[in-house]
Amino acid sequence: MSLADPALAAGDTPVDADELARARARRRERVLRWLLPSVTVALMIVLWDRIVAWNEIPHYILPGPGLVAQTLVKDAPILLPALGVTLQITLMALAVAVVGGVGLAVLFSLSRWAEMCFYPFAVILQVTPVVSIAPLIFIYVDNRLAGLLLCAWIVAFFPILSNTTLGLNSTDHNLRDLYRIYGATRWQRLRYLQIPTALPYFLGGLRIAGGLSLIGAVVAEYVAGTGGIGSGLAFRILEAGYRLNIPRMFAALALIALTGVVIFAVLSLITHLMLHKWHESAIKREN
Amino acid sequence: MVVTWRKPKPLGERAKLLEMAAVDKAFAGGTLALQDMNLTVNEGDFISLLGPSGCGKSTALRLIAGLMHPTRGQIRWEGGEAEIGVVFQEPTLMPWATVEQNVYLPFRLKGQSFVQVRDDIHLVLKLVGLEKFAKAYPRELSGGMKMRVSIARAMVTRPRLILMDEPFAALDEITRHKLNKDLLELKEKIASTVIFVTHSVFESVFLSDRIVVMAARPGRVSTELTVDAPYPRGEAFRTSADYAALCRTASDALHAAMGETA
Ligand SMILES: Nc1ncnc2c1ncn2[C@@H]1O[C@H](COP(=O)(O)OP(=O)(O)OP(=O)(O)O)[C@@H](O)[C@H]1O
Numbered sequence: 001m002s003l004a005d006p007a008l009a010a011g012d013t014p015v016d017a018d019e020l021a022r023a024r025a026r027r028r029e030r031v032l033r034w035l036l037p038s039v040t041v042a043l044m045i046v047l048w049d050r051i052v053a054w055n056e057i058p059h060y061i062l063p064g065p066g067l068v069a070q071t072l073v074k075d076a077p078i079l080l081p082a083l084g085v086t087l088q089i090t091l092m093a094l095a096v097a098v099v100g101g102v103g104l105a106v107l108f109s110l111s112r113w114a115e116m117c118f119y120p121f122a123v124i125l126q127v128t129p130v131v132s133i134a135p136l137i138f139i140y141v142d143n144r145l146a147g148l149l150l151c152a153w154i155v156a157f158f159p160i161l162s163n164t165t166l167g168l169n170s171t172d173h174n175l176r177d178l179y180r181i182y183g184a185t186r187w188q189r190l191r192y193l194q195i196p197t198a199l200p201y202f203l204g205g206l207r208i209a210g211g212l213s214l215i216g217a218v219v220a221e222y223v224a225g226t227g228g229i230g231s232g233l234a235f236r237i238l239e240a241g242y243r244l245n246i247p248r249m250f251a252a253l254a255l256i257a258l259t260g261v262v263i264f265a266v267l268s269l270i271t272h273l274m275l276h277k278w279h280e281s282a283i284k285r286e287n
Numbered sequence: 288m289v290v291t292w293r294k295p296k297p298l299g300e301r302a303k304l305l306e307m308a309a310v311d312k313a314f315a316g317g318t319l320a321l322q323d324m325n326l327t328v329n330e331g332d333f334i335s336l337l338g339p340s341g342c343g344k345s346t347a348l349r350l351i352a353g354l355m356h357p358t359r360g361q362i363r364w365e366g367g368e369a370e371i372g373v374v375f376q377e378p379t380l381m382p383w384a385t386v387e388q389n390v391y392l393p394f395r396l397k398g399q400s401f402v403q404v405r406d407d408i409h410l411v412l413k414l415v416g417l418e419k420f421a422k423a424y425p426r427e428l429s430g431g432m433k434m435r436v437s438i439a440r441a442m443v444t445r446p447r448l449i450l451m452d453e454p455f456a457a458l459d460e461i462t463r464h465k466l467n468k469d470l471l472e473l474k475e476k477i478a479s480t481v482i483f484v485t486h487s488v489f490e491s492v493f494l495s496d497r498i499v500v501m502a503a504r505p506g507r508v509s510t511e512l513t514v515d516a517p518y519p520r521g522e523a524f525r526t527s528a529d530y531a532a533l534c535r536t537a538s539d540a541l542h543a544a545m546g547e548t549a
């Protein structure tokens with residue numbers, strides 16, 4: 001029995017022009033993938049700057065990017081702690097959403113009864129806008145941090161729950177039969193079959209939940225409203241709005257957007273690292 | 288693991304391994320998938336189940352595998368437990384696991400550690416010609432290679448019976464011929480018994496020493512043929528006049544079985 005698979009057995013054979021051109025195209029694409037968006041964003045900022053300058057728009061209506069950057073630096077002592085608070089709530093909510101979402105999904109997959117009983121509640125929580133529940137939450141929950149966390153969690157946990165549930169139920173039916181034939185226990189089936197199957201689904205949910213927990217944290221803080229020490233970026237935006245400090249509003253907004261982008265990038269990186277060896281989504285086809 | 292060529296006993300002298308006695312299988316929808324199915328499987332047999340689509344071949348395998356229970360009748364194992372390896376039409380590998388981890392699965396589910404059985408795993412991978420690919424992931428393999436991994440997984444525990452449900456149906460002809468030949472060698476080396484479901488008259492004649500022809504609606508055994516050609520079989524057998532004659536006999540039996548339903 002011998003095997004010859006050219007793709008895997010290839011040594012240092014000479015490469016044809018077609019392949020070389022393809023390799024060049026790949027390199028070019030790798031560079032452009034970063035370069036193009038960066039250049040576009042830079043151009044937009046320049047455009048924004050010019051529009052403000054040419055039309056002499058006053059800074060309390062639309063501050064230029066330069067002023068926003070200055071404000072970002074000048075107000076850093078106010079904005080950075082606020083960012084810290086928002087980030088803390090976001091990450092804690094995401095962590096609780098992961099634990100709660102995955103925990104519930106595993107529970108649902110172990111017991112269909114539990115799923116039938118509790119899934120409707122998860123859906124109800126998901127479809128009710130968080131701004132409409134948040135005021136109630138802040139009436140019943142005394143601790144402000146706990147209230148914020150609860151709001152952000154409600155927004156973030158559903159994609160993790162629903163994706164993970166779907167993943168745990170998406171095992172190949174032949175593999176399920178195989179596990180039964182070999183007398184696998186419920187626990188073995190969960191650990192060696194269902195959880196690996198669910199991993200890509202879970203990671204997809206996680207990427208959505210990362211953004212949602214930031215949104216949840218910001219929205220909840222708008223509703224919570226109370227200010228002073230320990231206030232997050234949302235409160236700083238509200239506060240700056242009352243004082244017509246438009247540049248600071250923009251600076252805070254920029255920080256929130258940046259945070260969202262970083263969260264998404266980090267979660268995408270984690271997804272790639274966990275799946276690139278085997279999952280179709282992470283496989284780059286040569287042609 | 289035994290790697291020497293084992294000669295199975297002549298057909299008449301083999302010990303009984305398994306018996307399906309007067310088995311009926313009805314599904315909740317009212318389909319009678321099998322009616323009064325009788326089949327005796329002896330140690331060392333290579334049995335092909337040959338029949339038209341829907342005649343209950345897969346149902347028979349699932350009953351033997353214990354994945355469902357007969358509506359009536361009995362499936363009896365002679366002595367010892369039901370030890371089974373299964374190969375499906377698709378390779379059915381776990382994409383997140385390497386080739387050796389996939390082959391390790393039956394041991395893992397029995398609670399054995401990888402180090403304990405590493406030699407068995409590497410030996411069986413060598414037998415299917417994939418020792419160099421132990422650390423590869425399924426997506427790096429061709430269709431034929433994936434099927435080899437699937438066969439290795441079914442054989443690694445050296446089960447008493449291996450069930451194969453149209454394992455090569457999705458492969459190209461050249462790959463299928465090669466795998467047919469290799470399967471025969473493997474089967475002899477690990478001294479096992481095989482029940483092999485196929486739609487192909489040619490495949491059933493080449494592989495088996497017993498061909499069980501089934502008829503549909505309701506599914507049942509129509510005839511049984513014996514392929515009295517010695518193993519090892521190779522290209523010489525495939526091009527022989529005996530082979531052609533046997534194929535014609537089997538083909539006639541299949542058409543007779545299909546006529547019974549019409
Ligand atoms: N789970 C099931 N529920 C209801 N009917 C079923 C089920 N499985 C099989 N059947 C029916 O039983 C009959 C036999 O099916 P089976 O899959 O065993 O046939 P088969 O010989 O393997 O066919 P094929 O060659 O197409 O694979 C068919 O009529 C099929 O529709």
Ligand SMILES: [Mg+2]
Nearest residue numbers: 344345346452
């Ligand atoms: Mg079938």
